[in-house]
Amino acid sequence: MERVITQTLKDTIHGLWGGSEGVQILDMGVNLFHVIFLDDLHMARFLQGEPWLFDGHALLITCWEAEMRLEEIEFNTLRCWVQIWNLPLGYVDMEIGRAVGTHIGQVLEVDSRSNEQERGRYVRVRVNLNIHKPLKRGGLVPMRIGKVQIVYHYEKICDVCLYCGMLGHEHYACKDRVMDEANKVRQKNKYDSWILVHGE
């Protein structure tokens, strides 16, 4: 499996600019790769394409420093686009998106098309998700007009547990669910599948 993912990853990265020049991919261990870009533009393009999915799993990416050792490198975040829905019509704009987005994770970018007429129903923000915390579903967000109930839709991520909201496993393999079942306190899934959307 590792070899298949390695090749798929290499093909994907090389395919981004039609060749192997400008990028080097080294196998560093089980499902661990060191990708060296010789050019900032190509690296930025790769990061902009995140999340990258291979065999139903998200590729976790971290930028390393030259003085770091392999065992010091941590994978804590996943960059993805999130749609913010249920905002009052007058609040569908970039400024509100940036403010609300901070409730989801570190905001990297707000889709500038959020203010365009044909969009109008939601704001798209690109955030750094903390992969060690459950996904935020939405909730009551304080605004000038009072608290507003909003919901989030996550684009192009998968492998999310609908029971506990963590990335990296499906609900049938959820340790929390198994433990709750053993303690006879199992609940319904806390998440609905509609929080995950394929794209815009």
Ligand SMILES: [Zn+2]
């Ligand atoms: Zn779970």
